[in-house]
Amino acid sequence: MSVDRAILFRLATSTSLERVVKALPRGRDTAWRAAAPYVAGINTDDAIRAARELSDRKVASSIDQFGELVDDPAVAQRVTDDYLRLADRLTDADDAWLAIDLSHLGLDIDPRGCADRIAEIARALPDGRRIQVGAEDYSRSDAVLACVLDAADRGLGDRLGATVQANLHRTPGDVERLQHAGVHIRLVKGAYVEPPDRALPFGEPTDIAYLRLAHQLAATNTPFALATHDGVLREALLASLGPVPIEQLLGVRPEVIDDLTARGIPTRVYIPFGDDWFRYWMRRLAESRGA
Numbered sequence: 117m118s119v120d121r122a123i124l125f126r127l128a129t130s131t132s133l134e135r136v137v138k139a140l141p142r143g144r145d146t147a148w149r150a151a152a153p154y155v156a157g158i159n160t161d162d163a164i165r166a167a168r169e170l171s172d173r174k175v176a177s178s179i180d181q182f183g184e185l186v187d188d189p190a191v192a193q194r195v196t197d198d199y200l201r202l203a204d205r206l207t208d209a210d211d212a213w214l215a216i217d218l219s220h221l222g223l224d225i226d227p228r229g230c231a232d233r234i235a236e237i238a239r240a241l242p243d244g245r246r247i248q249v250g251a252e253d254y255s256r257s258d259a260v261l262a263c264v265l266d267a268a269d270r271g272l273g274d275r276l277g278a279t280v281q282a283n284l285h286r287t288p289g290d291v292e293r294l295q296h297a298g299v300h301i302r303l304v305k306g307a308y309v310e311p312p313d314r315a316l317p318f319g320e321p322t323d324i325a326y327l328r329l330a331h332q333l334a335a336t337n338t339p340f341a342l343a344t345h346d347g348v349l350r351e352a353l354l355a356s357l358g359p360v361p362i363e364q365l366l367g368v369r370p371e372v373i374d375d376l377t378a379r380g381i382p383t384r385v386y387i388p389f390g391d392d393w394f395r396y397w398m399r400r401l402a403e404s405r406g407a
């Protein structure tokens with residue numbers, strides 16, 4: 117594991133750092149100005165506006181309300197209600213999907229209830245839309261997979277998406293199970309620092325795994341997308357697989373999205389919004405330094 121990556125990751129997920137920065141005179145405002153390119157805003161209207169602007173440029177989107185690690189059933193219900201309202205608003209933006217981390221829906225406290233909640237949101241989506249489930253740290257991989265498969269089993273596979281992390285040793289097996297369930301699969305490198313018995317190091321080993329997984333995904337009819345800002349990986353895969361959909365994060369290399377769209381390659385941008393933007397921004401900052 118690269119020490120730099122581990123340190124930056126710890127800083128980026130540190131609530132103490134967030135508290136210190138926000139307590140500084142003008143600390144919050146300065147941080148918010150720097151974070152703004154990566155975040156649609158604080159409320160639903162901001163997110164829908166960002167999705168509409170993208171759709172005017174023929175770019176699809178996935179809207180995510182910040183949040184994770186919910187351990188209170190009342191909060192999990194409130195988040196579900198927020199997502200049901202968001203699902204209603206999706207008709208305002210062409211090809212906008214939703215995105216969520218299942219720990220935000222109370223996965224840690226009630227996995228079965230979490231499957232019920234994700235299924236309820238999936239059913240509320242307009243036809244043709246999906247809710248993409250994020251990949252969290254390794255300790256939640258089994259629970260996240262089980263929850264997605266449970267919801268897909270209720271006839272909702274074509275309304276769901278899963279995210280798989282190329283750095284994890286387990287991912288080729290997870291991909292097979294998700295392909296079988298018919299859910300959309302988003303392939304990422306993996307944002308979490310994990311030990312060697314669970315994951316490949318970042319850099320070349322993860323990049324090679326990413327290439328192999330992309331070919332595994334392309335070998336069946338399952339819908340999938342390549343979510344990466346790595347231009348070399350992306351262009352190598354587009355050259356070998358054809359115009360596979362590419363996904364990026366809001367604010368990261370936006371010029372690439374315009375170039376891809378002009379080349380007729382389907383694109384989708386992840387749009388996060390909400391109050392809890394600080395640590396998300398720190399992670400993007402760390403990744404922009406190559407961590």
Ligand SMILES: Cc1cc2nc3c(=O)[nH]c(=O)nc-3n(C[C@H](O)[C@H](O)[C@H](O)COP(=O)(O)OP(=O)(O)OC[C@H]3O[C@@H](n4cnc5c(N)ncnc54)[C@H](O)[C@@H]3O)c2cc1C
Pocket residue numbers: 249250251252279281304305306307308343344345346347363364365368369385386400401403404405406407
């Ligand atoms: C749509 C989407 C959804 C994702 N969902 C998940 C998820 O659910 N779970 C998960 O673990 N991870 C997720 N990720 C994050 C992913 O795992 C990586 O941590 C992140 O995308 C960086 O990896 P990369 O593929 O862009 O490659 P990298 O090798 O990190 O980056 C490639 C190039 O892009 C540049 N770059 C990267 N970030 C920035 C930036 N902020 N500003 C400027 N340049 C930058 C780098 O400097 C480098 O030159 C998601 C990523 C995307 C795009």
